[in-house]
Amino acid sequence: MGATLVAESAIWYGLTLIVVAARIASRKILLGSFKKFQVDDVLMLMAVATDAVLMVTINILANKNSNLIDPAHPPTLTAEDIAERTYGSKLVLVVEQAQILTTWLVKACLLLMYSRLTFSNVQKLCVKLVAAYVAFGFVLMEILYFAVWCRPFHEYWAVPTDNIQCSAATNHLITNAILNISSDLFIIVIPMPVFLQINIAPKKKAILCAVFALGLFTIGAAIANKYYSFSEPWGSQWTYWYIRESSTALIVSNVPFLWTTLRFFFRLTSFHGPAASKNTAPQTLASAYGHNAMGVNHNTVISRGSRGADLADDFHSLASQEDIKFYNDHVPLKIYKRQEIHITSETSGTTSELSRHSRDRVSFTI
Numbered sequence: 001m002g003a004t005l006v007a008e009s010a011i012w013y014g015l016t017l018i019v020v021a022a023r024i025a026s027r028k029i030l031l032g033s034f035k036k037f038q039v040d041d042v043l044m045l046m047a048v049a050t051d052a053v054l055m056v057t058i059n060i061l062a063n064k065n066s067n068l069i070d071p072a073h074p075p076t077l078t079a080e081d082i083a084e085r086t087y088g089s090k091l092v093l094v095v096e097q098a099q100i101l102t103t104w105l106v107k108a109c110l111l112l113m114y115s116r117l118t119f120s121n122v123q124k125l126c127v128k129l130v131a132a133y134v135a136f137g138f139v140l141m142e143i144l145y146f147a148v149w150c151r152p153f154h155e156y157w158a159v160p161t162d163n164i165q166c167s168a169a170t171n172h173l174i175t176n177a178i179l180n181i182s183s184d185l186f187i188i189v190i191p192m193p194v195f196l197q198i199n200i201a202p203k204k205k206a207i208l209c210a211v212f213a214l215g216l217f218t219i220g221a222a223i224a225n226k227y228y229s230f231s232e233p234w235g236s237q238w239t240y241w242y243i244r245e246s247s248t249a250l251i252v253s254n255v256p257f258l259w260t261t262l263r264f265f266f267r268l269t270s271f272h273g274p275a276a277s278k279n280t281a282p283q284t285l286a287s288a289y290g291h292n293a294m295g296v297n298h299n300t301v302i303s304r305g306s307r308g309a310d311l312a313d314d315f316h317s318l319a320s321q322e323d324i325k326f327y328n329d330h331v332p333l334k335i336y337k338r339q340e341i342h343i344t345s346e347t348s349g350t351t352s353e354l355s356r357h358s359r360d361r362v363s364f365t366i
Helices: 002-031 039-061 079-115 121-147 153-157 170-189 192-197 202-213 215-231 237-266 308-313 321-330
Strands: 300-302 316-318 340-347 358-365
Touching (some): 002 039, 002 237, 039 079, 039 237, 079 121, 079 153, 121 170, 170 215
Antiparallel strands (some): 340 358
């Protein structure tokens, strides 16, 4: 079991590092400097660090015993056994906290990304409410874990312990499952109305929604995690689902940032239009994660053309940051002023029957 867990941990964490590195490269391309990285970028790096702690600790724990003892098969505890189980019980605390921190940091990163999207007032309120719920859930869960469920606190690594909450942590696992899964569902639902309203082809709209719906895999891993924690508390399956949950959460939350990196390195086409070149600017609509370092919406109308008379057909909306960067780097900016002047003259006479009313109108464009 230990060798298998090590191999799976290495695969998951290696894949996570690749995806996060691609996200960092994408942000560097878009923002131009590491100094312009935003809060969610820093939090994502912290999540990778806590996930590393989880991976290392859970593999050590896989070869140790804890104070969780099967009452149907009570062992004979020697001084050496007690020392080992005490150490293993302390590792359980580290594993649990590393997993919680990783999961909640990912939630924070997603909510910060959503806060920069173009939302209606109702949707902005929904983001704030979900963020408050996530923060409240984290604080409540930690208070209960450290100050309520197991008292005194050192009973968490006491061998043996008479309090089941200090060994199996049943109440904590239930609280964690409720707050974790419910907040994940809220986070998945938040952006869907925006994506459904984007004016793009139905197939591409479905792809965009599917990217964010990948969070359902994280929820599935969380459910499996708690299922094995309750059904096989003395088994090892829960350790696999701990690393699967944290890894899928990290990978899924970084997927929306990968498109920019792929376009940059492989010269791929825009999500909405033809391939970009120095003479052909990409034309895209709203990008689900498009924003700049100052948080300004990318719905700016920019005209670039060679003749003022052609401006009416040359206007289009830019909404993704990679397209704005393309314009800034490759297409010279030309500013035109369109002005219409209308001249009207009237002649009327009243002294003769032959006099007539005439109106001349001249219109031209500058």
